[in-house]
Amino acid sequence: MSVSDVSPLSSPPGPNVRAVHDEFHGDLLEVSMGPHHPSTHGVFRMIVTLDGETVTKLKPVFGYLHRNHEKIGENTSYLGSMPYTDRLDYLCSMTNNWAYALAVEKLSGQTVPERAEYLRIILAELTRLLNHTCLAGFLLQDSGASGTPLMYAFREREKILDLFEALSGSRMMCNYQRFGGCRADATPAWLDAARTLTDNYGGFLDEYEELLTGNEILMARTQGIGRLTAKLAIGAGITGPMLRAAGVAYDIRKVDGYGLYPRFNFRVPLGAHGDTYDRYMVRVLEMRESINILRQALRDIPDGPVMDPKAKLRGFRPKPGEAYGRIEGPKGEIGFFLISEGGPNPYRYRVRPPSFINLTILEDLCLGHSVADTVAILGSIDIVLGEVDR
Amino acid sequence: MLGTGLIQGLAVTARNFVGSFHGTKRFVTTQYPEERTKLPEAYRNFPFLVCESADDPMGTLRCVACQICEKECPPQCIYIEKSKDKKPDANGKMQIYPAVFDIDIAVCMSCQICVEVCPFDAIEMDQVFEIAATDRFTGLMMDRHALAKPNGYFHQIHPTQAEEVDSRLAAERLAAEKKAQAAAAAKAAPRPAPAPPAQSPGAPSAQAPKPAAPAA
Amino acid sequence: METPEQIRDRILARLPGAAVAVVANPGPAAQHSLLLGAAHARDVARLLRDDPGLQLDFCSNVSGVDWLDREIVETTKITAPDPAGGPPKELEQKTKRLQPGYLEVVYHLYSVALRHGPVVLRLRTANRTDLVTLPSLTPVWRSCEFQEREVFDLFGVIFAGHPDLRRILMWDEFRDHPMRKDYVEPDDYEWEPTPHGDVLAKARRHYPAAEPAAAAKQEPKA
Numbered sequence: 076m077s078v079s080d081v082s083p084l085s086s087p088p089g090p091n092v093r094a095v096h097d098e099f100h101g102d103l104l105e106v107s108m109g110p111h112h113p114s115t116h117g118v119f120r121m122i123v124t125l126d127g128e129t130v131t132k133l134k135p136v137f138g139y140l141h142r143n144h145e146k147i148g149e150n151t152s153y154l155g156s157m158p159y160t161d162r163l164d165y166l167c168s169m170t171n172n173w174a175y176a177l178a179v180e181k182l183s184g185q186t187v188p189e190r191a192e193y194l195r196i197i198l199a200e201l202t203r204l205l206n207h208t209c210l211a212g213f214l215l216q217d218s219g220a221s222g223t224p225l226m227y228a229f230r231e232r233e234k235i236l237d238l239f240e241a242l243s244g245s246r247m248m249c250n251y252q253r254f255g256g257c258r259a260d261a262t263p264a265w266l267d268a269a270r271t272l273t274d275n276y277g278g279f280l281d282e283y284e285e286l287l288t289g290n291e292i293l294m295a296r297t298q299g300i301g302r303l304t305a306k307l308a309i310g311a312g313i314t315g316p317m318l319r320a321a322g323v324a325y326d327i328r329k330v331d332g333y334g335l336y337p338r339f340n341f342r343v344p345l346g347a348h349g350d351t352y353d354r355y356m357v358r359v360l361e362m363r364e365s366i367n368i369l370r371q372a373l374r375d376i377p378d379g380p381v382m383d384p385k386a387k388l389r390g391f392r393p394k395p396g397e398a399y400g401r402i403e404g405p406k407g408e409i410g411f412f413l414i415s416e417g418g419p420n421p422y423r424y425r426v427r428p429p430s431f432i433n434l435t436i437l438e439d440l441c442l443g444h445s446v447a448d449t450v451a452i453l454g455s456i457d458i459v460l461g462e463v464d465r
Numbered sequence: 466m467l468g469t470g471l472i473q474g475l476a477v478t479a480r481n482f483v484g485s486f487h488g489t490k491r492f493v494t495t496q497y498p499e500e501r502t503k504l505p506e507a508y509r510n511f512p513f514l515v516c517e518s519a520d521d522p523m524g525t526l527r528c529v530a531c532q533i534c535e536k537e538c539p540p541q542c543i544y545i546e547k548s549k550d551k552k553p554d555a556n557g558k559m560q561i562y563p564a565v566f567d568i569d570i571a572v573c574m575s576c577q578i579c580v581e582v583c584p585f586d587a588i589e590m591d592q593v594f595e596i597a598a599t600d601r602f603t604g605l606m607m608d609r610h611a612l613a614k615p616n617g618y619f620h621q622i623h624p625t626q627a628e629e630v631d632s633r634l635a636a637e638r639l640a641a642e643k644k645a646q647a648a649a650a651a652k653a654a655p656r657p658a659p660a661p662p663a664q665s666p667g668a669p670s671a672q673a674p675k676p677a678a679p680a681a
Numbered sequence: 682m683e684t685p686e687q688i689r690d691r692i693l694a695r696l697p698g699a700a701v702a703v704v705a706n707p708g709p710a711a712q713h714s715l716l717l718g719a720a721h722a723r724d725v726a727r728l729l730r731d732d733p734g735l736q737l738d739f740c741s742n743v744s745g746v747d748w749l750d751r752e753i754v755e756t757t758k759i760t761a762p763d764p765a766g767g768p769p770k771e772l773e774q775k776t777k778r779l780q781p782g783y784l785e786v787v788y789h790l791y792s793v794a795l796r797h798g799p800v801v802l803r804l805r806t807a808n809r810t811d812l813v814t815l816p817s818l819t820p821v822w823r824s825c826e827f828q829e830r831e832v833f834d835l836f837g838v839i840f841a842g843h844p845d846l847r848r849i850l851m852w853d854e855f856r857d858h859p860m861r862k863d864y865v866e867p868d869d870y871e872w873e874p875t876p877h878g879d880v881l882a883k884a885r886r887h888y889p890a891a892e893p894a895a896a897a898k899q900e901p902k903a
Contacts, residue, residue: 138850145835146860155539158576184709223478230493237505244509244590250576258581259507286477289470309738309793312824325793389537389582396708399742399789399799412744412787415708425744427789435827464850 103131106446110139114217114450117460121437121449128445133438140464148424153179153254153391156424161248163409163426164462167206169198169239170404172252177333178400178411179254183393185383191256192335193376197269198239198251199334199402200365200372204276205235206405206457207316207358207365211287214355214454218296224287231279234272241265254391255383266373273369280362288359297351301440301452304349311435315407316361317456320346320353327403334402338375341368354455392419399427406430406457426465430458506623509577509590511570514612515619517555522613523562525555527587530563534579534588542572543579556638566609571601586630592622685713688735688800692725695732699725704803714787714801719815722804723842726821729790729800737800740822742789745832747809747861750782782809784838788818788825806838809861817843835860 109120118139124132144163148156160175161168173195180187187195212228236246242261243251251258261269287293303313308321318325326343328336344360346353393415401410407429414423433456441449484491495502517525530547546565554560579588591614598604620627683691685703692701692715700718717725729737755776760769784806791798806813817840819825829840830849837858840846848855857864 138848138852141850143859151539152537154578155537158539158574158578181710182708227481230491233493240508241505242507244507244577245575248574248576250578282477282480286474290474291467291470294470307823310823311826312740312822314741323793325796330796389533394708396706396710398708398710398712399801401741408741410742410789412742412789414746423744423746425742427742431827432824435824 108446108449109136115453116213116458117463119453119458119460119463121453123441123446123449125446128447130441130444130446130449133441133449135434135437137434137460137463140460142465144465145424145426149420149422152419153393153421154388156421157252158248158250160426161250162461163428163465164404164406164430164459165247166209166459167202167405168247168249169195169202169251170402171409172249173199173334174400174402174404174409175411176252176254177402178398178413179393181400182396182398182413182415183254183391185255185386187256187383188380189335189377190260190379191381193372194257194261194381195252196334196336196339197369197372197376198242200369201235201238201269203365203405204362204369205232207362208232208283210358210454210457211283211355214297214451215287215293217450217454218293224283227283227286231276238265238269238272241268253382253386253388255386257381260381266376269369270373273366273373276366277363280359280366284359288356293355294352296448296451297355297455299348300351300444300448301455302348302350303436303440307436307439308349312432313407313436314429315404315433315457316357317354317407317433319343320357321349322346327401327408331401339368339371351451351455354457358457390419392417397423401427404429406459406462407433409462426462428462428465430456430460430462431464434458434463504592506625508592510575510594511573511591511596511607512568512579512588512612513591513614514566514609515587515589516613516615519615519617522615523609524552526562526609526613527555527585528563528566529554529560529585529587530566531584533582533584537578537582539576539578540572540574542569543567544569563609566612568607568612569605570596570607571605586634589619589623589626589630683735685715685800688729689715691732691734692728695728696721696724701725712799712801714803716803716805719804719806722802722816723818723821726802726818729802730821735800736792736794737790737798738822739791739793739798740788740818740824741791741799742787743818743825743828743832744787745836745838745860746785746787747836748782748785749809749862751780753778753780783807784809784813784836786815786829786832786838790822813837814839814841816841817846819843834858837861 104125106123106125107120108123109115110118112119115121118137120136120139122134122136123130142162144159147159151159157172157175160171163171179185208228208231212225215224216222239249239251240246242259242265243249303317303321305321305323308318308323313321314325314327322345324343324345327333328341329343341364344357344364346357395415395417397412397414399410399412401408408427409429410427412423412425412427413421416422437453437456440452444452481491486492515527516522517527530545532545532547535541535543535545544565544567545563548562548564551559551561554562575590577590580590616627616631619630689701689703692699699721700716702716704714704716706713729735755778757774757776758771759774761772762769786804788802788804789798790800790802804815806815815838817825817829819829819840820842826844827849829838829843830846832838833840833843833846834848834850835858847853851859859866
């Protein structure tokens with residue numbers, strides 16, 4: 076019995092489709108999904124072995140966007156690495172900058188003025204809003220709602236990007252945080268624009284949820300798909316909304332209490348089932364909590380300097396030692412591990428990438444589901460290849 | 466009833482579709498290049514060198530080729546060669562100037578670190594983004610002639626920043642002039658008897674008379 | 682949260698033969714770490730995960746570090762008798778010793794159950810050349826799976842007991858380990874000449890006619 080007798084394909088298998096003949100299991104098909112693929116969120120490859128349409132084995136392959144960011148970090152000064160951190164998770168540059176600034180401030184023992192901490196929280200929550208909005212759009216886009224939810228999401232994201240452009244000069248590659256504060260101050264006009272956006276965002280979310288949350292097709296495609304148990308999630312180092320959708324109440328904003336988060340009143344949404352629909356809903360609820368935090372921060376932001384007066388821009392040489400600093404980024408725990416030997420460049424510069432580690436259980440989640448569900452599960456893990464590969 | 470979610474969703478898309486014909490809340494497309502969005506003042510793209518006057522750009526560059534921006538640039542896209550001679554700059558002071566100042570904008574990542582570290586406010590961020598070239602290497606290598614733009618242009622694109630820079634430079638110039646005047650006045654007054662204590666005995670040349678103080 | 686010394690004592694109480702030492706971290710961060718010997722590392726890790734007082738069930742970060750051979754100069758004061766017969770003199774004697782290089786793997790552990798952390802573990806190889814095997818902690822914490830593969834790929838540390846140890850970021854046929862300090866990058870891949878002298882000199886070998894104007898006005902940097 077040869078492949079062409081039983082293969083359902085109308086044309087012979089092409090270069091990326093190979094039939095694997097296995098005595099016990101019948102014909103298994105090995106498909107390479109990616110790296111050129113519209114639904115894999117970047118140059119990401121999955122080698123999927125299929126029995127009909129059911130996934131029997133899945134191996135992720137990445138490294139197509141590896142840019143030796145950590146080696147560049149060793150050869151560049153501390154300040155010079157800040158623009159490179161923008162390009163890790165390129166959708167969320169403000170939070171990447173903050174995580175790096177936090178790690179360096181831990182390493183060097185610097186303090187940050189209050190207004191700068193408030194600004195950092197405002198920008199981090201705006202970043203969380205735009206990331207989760209994008210995720211909802213991308214998840215629907217990958218599932219086949221070709222473009223409409225994504226374009227609505229991007230329409231609102233543009234408003235946040237306009238705020239970032241007015242403050243830092245650039246929409247995505249902001250390079251805004253510095254060691255000891257922020258680079259530039261926010262004008263009262265900017266804060267008013269941020270308040271207007273915060274007030275209007277709830278209305279947009281209501282409309283967006285009307286479109287998506289009760290949608291029967293979305294529910295059929297995502298409920299019960301890709302269930303993640305809490306035990307597996309903790310052991311595999313999963314962080315972020317994915318962990319909370321599995322029912323684990325671990326949010327680094329509450330646990331570590333970095334920045335001035337202990338002053339803010341917000342809840343942490345948890346999921347009950349750990350499936351794809353829960354991951355989507357946790358993100359929607361987190362967006363509502365972010366709006367809550369933004370309202371409080373924009374109301375209470377004090378006047379003052381935005382930069383530690385003792386901070387040096389050039390000639391910054393932290394004392395020898397090492398530090399690990401982490402924050403709750405929109406995708407999970409993003410941390411930086413820095414070893415300083417007293418020189419202008421770090422001796423070791425390591426990024427703890429949440430998307431990379433969240434992919435550990437991709438195979439576990441996809442086994443037994445159909446190949447179309449793989450795309451939905453990958454969409455709900457929320458990866459950005461810039462962070463996975465660095 | 467099964468399907469209410471779908472019908473609700475269709476209502477949302479219908480609302481957006483019809484709403485896009487009425488007003489800009491749901492229709493957000495700018496018909497580029499006939500319409501252009503107004504960019505915020507802080508928007509930055511690639512750097513440019515500030516010169517004081519448009520008539521003599523190379524002679525009035527603020528840059529003194531200190532090479533700090535070259536060292537701090539993360540992707541190392543700036544290349545500077547100092548001049549061998551000194552020329553008077555816009556304030557009449559003899560300064561070295563950059564004989565070669567190249568920025569490879571194919572490499573530049575618009576991070577603005579060169580602007581932050583420049584001690585002379587000689588390099589600032591430009592806002593032009595329509596600079597496509599057909600040659601990947603020489604077409605995207607901007608030399609000092611292409612990079613030099615006058616201070617008036619800086620005022621046009623970044624008014625608040627330019628005001629702040631100008632007032633700071635004027636204040637620094639005023640302080641330097643006052644200091645020079647005070648030093649000239651101290652010299653003109655009758656000299657107190659002993660030499661300053663920091664002088665070492667074996668440095669006779671340090672006591673040589675200084676050249677005539679410049680007219681204040 | 683217990684101090685590293687208390688954790689060390691707790692480990693030694695349960696596993697008396699284990700090699701555990703506290704490595705102090707100079708600098709303001711004060712994140713001190715525990716240096717583990719390779720032989721008992723996995724048992725210690727299991728103890729840290731299962732002990733009810735610690736419950737370090739979450740391994741957040743696994744980093745590799747490359748330490749090259751280092752010359753350490755120690756200055757000691759010795760008293761030497763004065764040959765002229767006077768009182769003994771105090772001299773400073775400098776001794777140089779070579780600390781051989783090694784590869785190090787640093788684990789940052791947190792506890793989700795008890796919400797504390799970080800506890801930092803370090804494992805060191807014997808040298809950088811042939812004795813580069815360390816026990817894998819993937820059977821204890823699944824999050825080490827991809828990160829240990831990355832340390833293997835970029836540093837060359839071989840993890841014994843890892844379920845699937847192969848390259849992860851570089852392609853499978855790649856040789857050498859890029860994050861090592863003595864890695865020499867090849868200059869025969871296509872790249873764009875940037876203005877700097879040494880980069881241009883290297884690029885000129887591959888693009889002889891690309892930069893006539895630039896070559897004419899720039900001299901290679903000294």
